[in-house]
Amino acid sequence: MAVVEAVNLGMVYPDGTRALKKVSFSVEDGESCAIIGPSGCGKTTLLFIFSGLLRPTEGCALIEGKEIVAPPKKAALILQNYGLFPWKTVIENVALGLQIRGMKAKDAKNTVKPILSKLGLEGFENHYPKQLSGGMQQRVAFARALAIKPKIMLMDEPFSSLDALSREKLQNFLLELWMKERLTMLLVTHSIEEAVFLGRQIVVLSPRPGKVVKIIENPMAGSVEYRNMEEYFEKCREVRKSVGATW
Amino acid sequence: MQGSEEKRWSYLVAGAVILAVWQVLAYFVESPALPPPYIVLHSFISQLNKIAVHMLISAYRVIYSILLALSLAIPIGLSCHEKSVDRFVAPFLYLLYPIPHIVLLPLIILLFGIGDLSKIALIGMIVFFQILVTTRDAARNVDSYYVYSLLSLGASKKDVYKHVVLPASLPKILTALRISVGTAIAVLFFAESFATTAGLGYLIMMAWSKADYVSLYAGIVAMALLGFSLYIALEAVEKRLCRWV
């Protein structure tokens, strides 16, 4: 069953800017999908629609077959630039989702402690985001998303402001997480390599207004070794070609 | 800790410099209207009991007014984050804020009599507008990025105020508060200079009318101390609430 589905999705902002036009695709349960497109083509807009933060002006966005009318409880969103609150400590940021879902602040903090240590953030519970490196902030954002035990992860360029080394590490982490938990992932990126490494389906968007140029199947994705395989490079070339034709 | 040690020193040095300048001025002006600091200090200590009582009354008035102003200005200002509320509040603010509120004194006395209440109302009103203007600006300018980030967690409107609008606005509110403390003390002096028999303002005016300049300066020193302690208290609050800045 399609867990995440866009049907002829279109978005025109109140000021008349058209961000998306007739976008259709669907992601099956436990699958991963990378959305790739040039800057300003409407990728964030698309994720905001799936997070229930924006209503599309045309078509509809579905989660598990139901139209999205409010932020879906099963989905966690990781925003571009992490979306952490500078006035909350690491542990407060991570526990916030549970707290909003009705858990007492203290219980929420105890609940998320194992997640923090899993992500190597032990000892930084009481730091503020700005006291952390970019890679650590990104891990806090992951911890915050994972704390609510989501079935669906929506990610907006989660690795774009990291150095190459931390990026690769976190990509591997995400891939392993996905394989273990069988999450449904929707990942927005403007990196061809990232899309091919993480997305078993790659949706290529045109420049604004974003339209689906091509949907590329990428069934080999799903293992850390893929990065060094000939098929991976071949797939990157294929994506680059369909991207190059339009960007 | 080294920072606070350094800070203590810099305060001591600044205090010493002010006293030295005062002393030098007093020496050259050579007028009873500017007694040297040690004489004032002596008078301050010998009248300490009396001064302390007046100081407490003044402190009560000014702190009460500030708390009253805050308890009204912060909720109203923060709710201006909502465009529909702001559309309603903004015209009132623009029409009422530019009035020098001190001229409303006759009205305030008419409404609240000549007791403490009218003094508190006057100071409170002036501080209220200062805090309201800043809080409203801060609440309107909260980055919607943070609001979205919170809403994506399934937050309600109440959560948005609690976890985003209030904490994001707090540093600006506290800065406004610091400026307001200065204003509040100035208005306090004005409000205590008539129709009262208590407070530092009264003490200063009495000393002035009796040409008792030494007591006059003792009163001024007490007023400065009152302002200084409010600043220190405020700084402690800021350190506690805005550690992230």
Ligand SMILES: Nc1ncnc2c1ncn2[C@@H]1O[C@H](COP(=O)(O)OP(=O)(O)OP(=O)(O)O)[C@@H](O)[C@H]1O
């Ligand atoms: N609130 C808004 N009102 C009007 N136009 C908007 C709004 N938000 C975004 N846009 C416009 O919609 C288009 C798509 O924006 P969006 O942020 O979705 O792009 P993006 O693909 O995420 O870009 P980037 O890669 O730079 O993050 C852009 O042209 C942008 O200027």
Ligand SMILES: [Mg+2]
């Ligand atoms: Mg974007």
